[in-house]
Amino acid sequence: xxxxxxxxxxxECASLGEELYGLAAALFPICRSITxxxxxxxxxxxxxxxxxxxxxxxxxxQVLDWTxxxxxxxxxxxxxxxxxxxxxxMADSNLHVVSYSVPVRARMPLGELSPHLHSLPEQPDLIPxxxxxxxxxxxxxxxxxxxxxxxxxxxxxxxxATLAPGTLTYGExxxxxxxxxxxxxxxxxxxxxxxxxxxxxxxxAVLAMLGRYLATRPTRHAYRLLFAPGTIGAITWLARNxxxxxxxxxxxxxxxxxxxxxxxxxxxxxxxxxxxxxxxxVIGRSKLPAARVVDFSPYGYDERQFCSPGFDMPVGxxxxxxxxxxxxxxxxxxxxxxxxxxxxxxxxxxxxxxxxVLERDARYVNLAPxxxxxxxxxxxxxxxxxxxxxxxxxxxxLNQSDGGHSLLDIAERAGLPFALVADAADALVDxxxxxxxxx
Ligand code: ZN
Numbered sequence: 001x002x003x004x005x006x007x008x009x010x011x012e013c014a015s016l017g018e019e020l021y022g023l024a025a026a027l028f029p030i031c032r033s034i035t036x037x038x039x040x041x042x043x044x045x046x047x048x049x050x051x052x053x054x055x056x057x058x059x060x061x062q063v064l065d066w067t068x069x070x071x072x073x074x075x076x077x078x079x080x081x082x083x084x085x086x087x088x089x090m091a092d093s094n095l096h097v098v099s100y101s102v103p104v105r106a107r108m109p110l111g112e113l114s115p116h117l118h119s120l121p122e123q124p125d126l127i128p129x130x131x132x133x134x135x136x137x138x139x140x141x142x143x144x145x146x147x148x149x150x151x152x153x154x155x156x157x158x159x160x161a162t163l164a165p166g167t168l169t170y171g172e173x174x175x176x177x178x179x180x181x182x183x184x185x186x187x188x189x190x191x192x193x194x195x196x197x198x199x200x201x202x203x204x205a206v207l208a209m210l211g212r213y214l215a216t217r218p219t220r221h222a223y224r225l226l227f228a229p230g231t232i233g234a235i236t237w238l239a240r241n242x243x244x245x246x247x248x249x250x251x252x253x254x255x256x257x258x259x260x261x262x263x264x265x266x267x268x269x270x271x272x273x274x275x276x277x278x279x280x281x282v283i284g285r286s287k288l289p290a291a292r293v294v295d296f297s298p299y300g301y302d303e304r305q306f307c308s309p310g311f312d313m314p315v316g317x318x319x320x321x322x323x324x325x326x327x328x329x330x331x332x333x334x335x336x337x338x339x340x341x342x343x344x345x346x347x348x349x350x351x352x353x354x355x356x357v358l359e360r361d362a363r364y365v366n367l368a369p370x371x372x373x374x375x376x377x378x379x380x381x382x383x384x385x386x387x388x389x390x391x392x393x394x395x396x397x398l399n400q401s402d403g404g405h406s407l408l409d410i411a412e413r414a415g416l417p418f419a420l421v422a423d424a425a426d427a428l429v430d431x432x433x434x435x436x437x438x439x
Pocket of ligand 1: 193199330
């Protein structure tokens with residue numbers, strides 16, 4: 001079958017799933033937070049696939065209603081019992097230390113330590129993920145099984161960290177478009193979570209490889225891939241792009257794209273933006289049993305910021321299982337066994353399919369509208385490699401192309417995949433039977 005547009009050649013990327021998984025696995029062990037060396041190391045790894053322009057924004061900078069916080073770096077964090085045995089050690093999992101813990105070096109009884117311990121009684125073997133970004137505190141995350149085993153003792157508590165003025169780091173990969181009137185597509189993924197595979201090493205890997213993929217293909221839109229810490233990173237980026245955010249004509253926030261659930265598309269605040277229609281079409285035709293489109297809500301990932309009323313950008317969000325709905329969410333079970341190469345590759349293809357709609361959707365005019373043009377004479381009907389759906393797509397495009405219906409309108413009315421309808425339009429243009437409006 002024909003496959004033009006952004007999907008051209010995607011089936012030849014046989015090792016795509018393994019490459020995506022390999023990058024997610026390389027990012028997994030890095031101790032990330034909203035600032036610090038972990039973010040920079042992560043961006044360095046991503047930049048090997050999609051070159052990045054790095055921004056460093058000083059602590060204390062006012063960004064919209066927020067302030068860029070002090071930079072946090074942690075070297076070591078552990079709790080040892082009175083025999084010197086480390087019962088919790090960040091070296092085993094960087095989830096053990098509450099992100100943004102202030103430095104501590106102290107000895108204390110269990111009663112004093114206990115309020116600083118976080119565990120999940122309902123999931124006693126898992127380590128939770130906790131942060132204390134905007135409240136000066138320290139803490140350790142442990143399994144509830146370990147917590148229940150702790151005895152009265154004098155514990156040595158060490159958080160060897162620095163929380164001091166520095167910078168907040170984010171990275172952007174950009175690609176030029178061929179048609180300036182189409183504006184820019186913003187794709188973003190949060191870069192602040194430590195060792196959590198689905199949330200969001202999966203999103204970072206998919207976005208990095210998308211950058212590499214798009215770089216080799218001509219696109220009408222420009223693309224901006226934003227790798228920024230959640231909330232404060234998006235707010236910082238918006239504060240620094242306040243004058244020209246209007247150039248963004250479509251956007252997608254990408255997270256949790258490595259598990260086998262969903263896919264879940266969450267509409268933009270506008271609800272009827274072209275990205276909303278494009279994603280609903282692709283997700284709806286994905287034939288995946290749990291596929292669903294949900295309405296906007298002012299919670300979730302950075303679509304919250306992009307879709308705040310002052311900006312109201314046409315930005316949706318794509319996930320497989322929706323955050324918070326899977327038992328592994330924000331725990332040590334969101335590990336490299338939870339994500340799979342085939343799910344990552346499938347998510348990648350879904351996103352490329354959505355972008356393909358944005359790239360190729362247009363209105364056309366039938367240049368031979370009096371009766372059906374004779375397609376067989378032009379090699380468009382009955383040839384080898386012909387398929388019934390493609391023939392139907394040709395007829396639908398010819399019939400509906402009066403300048404008033406877009407290819408997406410036609411695909412939806414015909415019940416055919418957009419890519420097939422767009423391929424039919426390309427073939428009809430090549431046969432001089434169709435002209436794109438505006439060309
Ligand atoms: Zn999260």
